[in-house]
Amino acid sequence: MKVLTKNTDYAIRALLALAAKKGRYLSAKSIATENDIPYQFLRRLLQEMIRHDLIVSKEGVQGGFMMEKDPDTISVTQLIEIFQGKVQVSECMFRKQICGNRARCVLRHEIMRIEQVVQSEFEKVTIGKLLRDLAGAALKP
Amino acid sequence: MKVLTKNTDYAIRALLALAAKKGRYLSAKSIATENDIPYQFLRRLLQEMIRHDLIVSKEGVQGGFMMEKDPDTISVTQLIEIFQGKVQVSECMFRKQICGNRARCVLRHEIMRIEQVVQSEFEKVTIGKLLRDLAGAALKP
DNA sequence: TTAATTGATACTATATTAATATCAATTAAA
DNA sequence: TTTAATTGATATTAATATAGTATCAATTAA
Numbered sequence: 001m002k003v004l005t006k007n008t009d010y011a012i013r014a015l016l017a018l019a020a021k022k023g024r025y026l027s028a029k030s031i032a033t034e035n036d037i038p039y040q041f042l043r044r045l046l047q048e049m050i051r052h053d054l055i056v057s058k059e060g061v062q063g064g065f066m067m068e069k070d071p072d073t074i075s076v077t078q079l080i081e082i083f084q085g086k087v088q089v090s091e092c093m094f095r096k097q098i099c100g101n102r103a104r105c106v107l108r109h110e111i112m113r114i115e116q117v118v119q120s121e122f123e124k125v126t127i128g129k130l131l132r133d134l135a136g137a138a139l140k141p
Numbered sequence: 142m143k144v145l146t147k148n149t150d151y152a153i154r155a156l157l158a159l160a161a162k163k164g165r166y167l168s169a170k171s172i173a174t175e176n177d178i179p180y181q182f183l184r185r186l187l188q189e190m191i192r193h194d195l196i197v198s199k200e201g202v203q204g205g206f207m208m209e210k211d212p213d214t215i216s217v218t219q220l221i222e223i224f225q226g227k228v229q230v231s232e233c234m235f236r237k238q239i240c241g242n243r244a245r246c247v248l249r250h251e252i253m254r255i256e257q258v259v260q261s262e263f264e265k266v267t268i269g270k271l272l273r274d275l276a277g278a279a280l281k282p
Numbered sequence: 283t284t285a286a287t288t289g290a291t292a293c294t295a296t297a298t299t300a301a302t303a304t305c306a307a308t309t310a311a312a
Numbered sequence: 313t314t315t316a317a318t319t320g321a322t323a324t325t326a327a328t329a330t331a332g333t334a335t336c337a338a339t340t341a342a
Contacts, residue, residue, distance in 0.1 A: 001144075001225040003259070004252075006300065012248065027318065040302055047320070059319045060309025076251075084142040107153065107271065110217075111145075114262045118144075121255045130248065147331065168287065181333055188289070200288045201340025 004076075007083035010037045011045050012076065015127045016134065018055060019071040025057075025064035045083070052082055072128030077119055087119050145217075148224035151178045152186050153217065156268045157275065159196060160212040166198075166205035186224070193223055213269030218260055228260050 004012075013035045018026060028046055032039040046065050049055050054074055057065045080087060145153075154176045159167060169187055173180040187206050190196050195215055198206045221228060 001221050001228045061317045063318050080142055087142045110266045117262055121258055125251045202286045204287045
C-alpha cells in the first residue's frame with residue numbers, strides 16, 4: 001500500500017527546492033536535474049500547482065517558477081488532494097447492501113475516524129516544516 | 142487517494158460473514174451472493190486468506206470456508222498487508238539524491254511517524270470489533 | 283455415481299500511474 | 313530584430329496495478 005505516489009513525491013521535492021530559493025525563479029529544467037525528476041513529468045506537476053495557486057511562473061528566457069506563498073501554508077494533505085484525489089478510505093459508504101439496507105456500514109465509523117487521523121497528520125507536515133527539518137539535518141553529520 | 146482496494150473491502154465483508162457464523166462452513170457462492178461480491182474474485186480472496194491461516198476450508202459437497210480463529214486477532218492492517226502490500230508511505234527513503242547524498246531524507250522522519258500512526262489505527266480495527274459494531278448498529282433504527 | 287464444492291491457475295479488461303513528445307506563445311538578451 | 317530559452321497546453325505511449333472471468337482437476341457428502 002503506497003500512500004504517496006510519484007506525483008506527490010516529486011511535487012514535494014520541487015516545492016522544497018522552490019521554497020529554499022523563495023522569491024527567485026527556478027526553471028523546470030534545473031529543478032528536474034537537481035532533484036532527479038523526469039523533466040516533462042515535472043512540468044506537468046508544476047503547471048498543476050500553478051492552477052492551484054501554490055506557485056507562480058514567468059515565461060520566456062530567464063523565466064521559471066517561483067514560490068511566493070508562505071511554505072507553511074502548503075501541506076502534504078493539499079498535495080495529496082491535488083495529485084491523488086481526496087483521501088477516501090473505501091467506497092463502502094456508498095454500497096447499499098451493507099450501508100443502506102443493513103444496519104448501516106459498520107466500517108463507516110472506523111473509516112471516517114481513520115480518514116480524519118491520516119488527513120490531520122499530513123496536514124501538520126508543511127513544506128515549511130520539511131524545509132526547516134532539512135536545514136536542521138544538514139548541520140548534523 | 143483510495144486507502145482500501147476492493148480486495149481488502151471484499152475480504153473484510155467475507156470475514157464478517159464468516160465470523161458471524163463462526164464454526165460453520167459457508168460456501169463461497171453463498172458469501173458472494175449475500176454480500177454482493179463477484180464469485181470468482183471472492184474465491185481467490187478466500188484462498189489467499191487460507192494461505193495466511195485466517196480461515197480454513199473443506200472441499201466437496203457441503204464444504205466451504207470457516208472461521209476458527211478469534212475474530213479479534215484479525216486486523217485490517219493484516220488484510221491490507223495481504224492484499225495491498227505493507228503500508229509504505231513513499232519510496233523516498235530509498236532515493237539516494239535526497240536521503241543518501243543530501244542531509245538525509247527529511248521526509249523520512251515524518252513518513253515513518255505517519256506510517257506508524259496509520260498502521261496502528263488500522264491495527265485497532267479487528268473483525269471482532271467490526272462485528273460487535275455491526276450487532277450494535279442493528280439494534281438502533 | 284453424481285452434483286456441489288474447493289484448489290490451482292490462466293486469461294482478459296479496465297483504470298491508474300508514470301513518462302514522453304510536440305508545438306505554440308512568450309521574453310530576455312545577443 | 314532575431315534567436316534561444318523558457319512556459320502553456322495538450323496528445324500520446326508505456327508500465328503497472330486492480331478488477332473481474334473462465335476452466336478444469338480434485339474432493340466429498342449424499
